Amino acid sequence: MDIIFYHPTFDTQSWLAGLQQQLPDARIREWREGDDRPADYALVWHPPVEMLAGRHQLKGVFALGAGVDSILSKLQAYPDMLPAGVPLFRLEDTGMGLQMQEYAVSQVLHWFRRFDDYQAQKQQANWQPLDDYRREDFTIGLLGAGVLGRKVAESLTAWGFPVRCWSRRKKDYPGVTSFAGVEQLSDFLNGTRVLINLLPNTPQTVGIINASLLARLADEAYVLNLARGVHLVEADLLAALDSGKLKGAMLDVFSKEPLPVDSPLWKHPRVAITPHVAAVTRADEAMAYIAKTIRQIEKGETPTGEVSLQHGY
Numbered sequence: 226m227d228i229i230f231y232h233p234t235f236d237t238q239s240w241l242a243g244l245q246q247q248l249p250d251a252r253i254r255e256w257r258e259g260d261d262r263p264a265d266y267a268l269v270w271h272p273p274v275e276m277l278a279g280r281h282q283l284k285g286v287f288a289l290g291a292g293v294d295s296i297l298s299k300l301q302a303y304p305d306m307l308p309a310g311v312p313l314f315r316l317e318d319t320g321m322g323l324q325m326q327e328y329a330v331s332q333v334l335h336w337f338r339r340f341d342d343y344q345a346q347k348q349q350a351n352w353q354p355l356d357d358y359r360r361e362d363f364t365i366g367l368l369g370a371g372v373l374g375r376k377v378a379e380s381l382t383a384w385g386f387p388v389r390c391w392s393r394r395k396k397d398y399p400g401v402t403s404f405a406g407v408e409q410l411s412d413f414l415n416g417t418r419v420l421i422n423l424l425p426n427t428p429q430t431v432g433i434i435n436a437s438l439l440a441r442l443a444d445e446a447y448v449l450n451l452a453r454g455v456h457l458v459e460a461d462l463l464a465a466l467d468s469g470k471l472k473g474a475m476l477d478v479f480s481k482e483p484l485p486v487d488s489p490l491w492k493h494p495r496v497a498i499t500p501h502v503a504a505v506t507r508a509d510e511a512m513a514y515i516a517k518t519i520r521q522i523e524k525g526e527t528p529t530g531e532v533s534l535q536h537g538y
């Protein structure tokens with residue numbers, strides 16, 4: 226079996242060595258420009274079009290991340306990039322679920338325990354105990370309830386918060402109230418105090434966190450964007466913060482990355498920023514997952530993790 230690998234920033238040699246350990250019988254090589262030798266599987270991130278185009282013999286392409294929006298948007302421009310019938314897989318969890326849990330729980334607790342207010346008081350040397358927030362006033366709403374949204378929901382129910390989720394199809398997750406489809410979006414938003422975004426980037430979800438959505442949240446709400454920058458209309462977020470409708474926001478992803486130095490988000494006192502690190506690809510877990518999936522394909526089984534080209538995630 227032949228496997229080709231391309232990632233613009235990962236340490237390719239260590240990936241090739243790690244994959245070789247997982248799949249000792251495979252011939253695994255870094256793909257370089259001009260390489261049109263046969264391959265059964267391709268492992269990619271931001272692949273050049275010529276790496277995949279015309280490779281009808283591929284049994285699978287693996288995206289080396291959870292989101293496949295960059296591959297699918299390239300596919301829009303170059304429809305022949307992924308030969309018809311070749312399945313595209315993405316990383317399902319592979320350690321990202323735990324990272325998302327760490328990120329979401331720590332920030333929700335930060336807001337719930339009013340550390341943002343105490344930090345502001347500290348700037349004034351102000352020693353002033355504040356009223357506690359009550360869990361029943363701190364409903365967490367998850368936009369997106371897939372692999373990562375579900376993990377985040379589990380961790381927040383464990384902390385005793387009321388948790389609800391919104392997805393395309395209804396969910397039956399313990400302790401989580403499920404809303405589905407555009408017709409239930411308003412009900413989902415009504416009373417949501419902390420909005421956590423874990424949607425994929427698709428034509429239906431771009432710009433979804435906008436002025437109209439923010440207006441429907443509970444007063445003094447918070448926004449945690451962990452998915453993609455294009456989901457959020459940054460100007461609408463700033464307006465909602467400045468009007469007092471929103472109390473705070475923590476953003477890991479931005480419509481333009483790196484976030485330009487002149488973005489007003491940098492200076493806003495109630496916006497916290499991380500540089501797209503909420504959940505990164507963990508090499509060992511990703512390699513084990515890819516190897517397991519390849520073995521399933523080779524045995525004629527149907528693995529999970531295949532991207533629906535129709536739905537765009």
Ligand SMILES: NC(=O)C1=CN([C@@H]2O[C@H](COP(=O)(O)OP(=O)(O)OC[C@H]3O[C@@H](n4cnc5c(N)ncnc54)[C@H](OP(=O)(O)O)[C@@H]3O)[C@@H](O)[C@H]2O)C=CC1
Nearest residue numbers: 291292369370371372373392393394425429451452503504
């Ligand atoms: N910041 C970071 O470091 C990282 C960000 N991400 C982002 O997180 C995203 C989510 O990852 P993951 O949980 O694995 O993805 P999944 O595909 O498992 O989950 C996506 C969820 O969104 C829901 N959804 C999709 N379209 C719609 C829609 N139109 N209306 C309502 N709900 C919708 C799906 O509904 P249903 O369940 O009904 O299908 C599903 O619940 C990734 O696409 C990626 O962009 C991922 C990793 C790291």
Ligand SMILES: O=CC(=O)O
Nearest residue numbers: 289290291292293
């Ligand atoms: O943003 C990262 C990903 O894996 O998707």
